[in-house]
Amino acid sequence: MSALQNFVIIELAESVAGEYCGKLLADFGAEIIKIEKPGCGSPTRTLGPRVAGDAHPERSGLFAYLNTNKASVTLDVQNATGVAMLAKLLRRADAVIDDHAPGWLAGVGLDPAEFQEQYARLVLCAITPFGQAPPADRVNAEDLTIFQASGWGYHTPSGMNDEVPPLKGAGRFLVSYEAGLEAAMCVTACLHGREETGRGRFIDVSKQAVMASRVDYVLGQMVAGEMDVGTSRTAFDLWGPAAIFACREGFAYIWLSDPLHWKGLRQLLNDPEWMREFPEHWLEREATPERVATTRKHIAAWLRTQDKHEAAAAAQKLGVMLVPVNNASDLPHLPQYRFREFFKEVDHPVLGRALYPTVPYKLSATPARIVTPAPLLGQHTDMKLAALPGAATIGSA
DSSP: OOTTTTOEEEEOOOSHHHHHHHHHHHHTTOEEEEEEOTTTOOGGGGOSSBGGGOOOTTOBHHHHHHTTTEEEEEOOTTSHHHHHHHHHHHTTOSEEEEOSOTTTGGGGTOOTTTGGGTOTTOEEEEEESSOSSOOGGGSSOOHHHHHHHTTHHHHOSSSOOTTSOOOOOSTTTHHHHHHHHHHHHHHHHHHHHHHHHSOOOEEEEEHHHHHHHHSOHHHHHHHHTSSOOOOOGGGGOOOSSOEEEEOSBSEEEEEOOSHHHHHHHHHHTTOOGGGGGSOTTHHHHOOOHHHHHHHHHHHHHHHTTSBHHHHHHHHHHTTOEEEEEOOTTTGGGOHHHHHTTOEEEEEETTTEEEEEEOOSSOOSSSOOOOOSOOOOTTTTHHHHHHTSTTHHHHOOO
């Protein structure tokens, strides 16, 4: 049995955030009916990485990842016939996922303020950059914009250099993935909550609010009044030697913040003379720029001679938080991922067989599963529309 078995969800989303939300729900057993434009399909079908560099709509590795276990229905919801068919689909749906700009939903009969008059039990989730009522200059925004607006640009890296610009964040779609995860959890909670209330609800997911909620204790202390509120990047500097260092091949990240870490590092480095000059609690109370610089210099010199995985294993045994910075080729071979069966081989009719990431958590009784690959464009149109009431008189859209 799957955790979300028997729930039917309509996916109107056309970007990474909404499609990732749908993927998470689909992999836990929900029936996801993805509505795509006839002829071209979702814009994510055009995004790389692409197999063979082809512009074919079935060759996007990103689309293949984001849309496992879904059904594809081509429907033009910008005309009256398409909207009528969508309305019929909505009558048997439990939830809708959307990630268009504010106002778009009203054009397809799902105004957030009024939809429950017609669909009382429907859970409607909209993912937008800044929510449903943003300032005029924030209606449209990309992940890079939102990342910076949430405070994360100030917070990265932990050992920042004020003389260089803030980072963009990991990968291309960090903000969208975080927003999609948040939306999936909200949809799940509302679907189960509906069993008590009998009514659905509207979920307004702001990507910027999601990312702001992920910023760690520095922002929390500002909100709580324990730190002065300011926009200086130095407010997010933890004033310690934590940083990313080059190894013999690749990189590793180390975090040091208390005497136990310092004691473990001393053992790891074979009790070097330079460490004996530091007070025991310097990381907590006396992290001067000079001590930080000296520590980083010696850690960097040691790690340049080390294998990142071997160094991390040795450090962690001593209680030192040192981890390898893994690349894509590392991941399938990591013992933890292999033990948790994090990657599953999936056979796509165009892309062929490949390893796909699953989800970073496991439910023992109802685990996530990739049962079918991403659908071909319009693969399920006839089947899904033929099942609608009065389908014989509607025609195709």
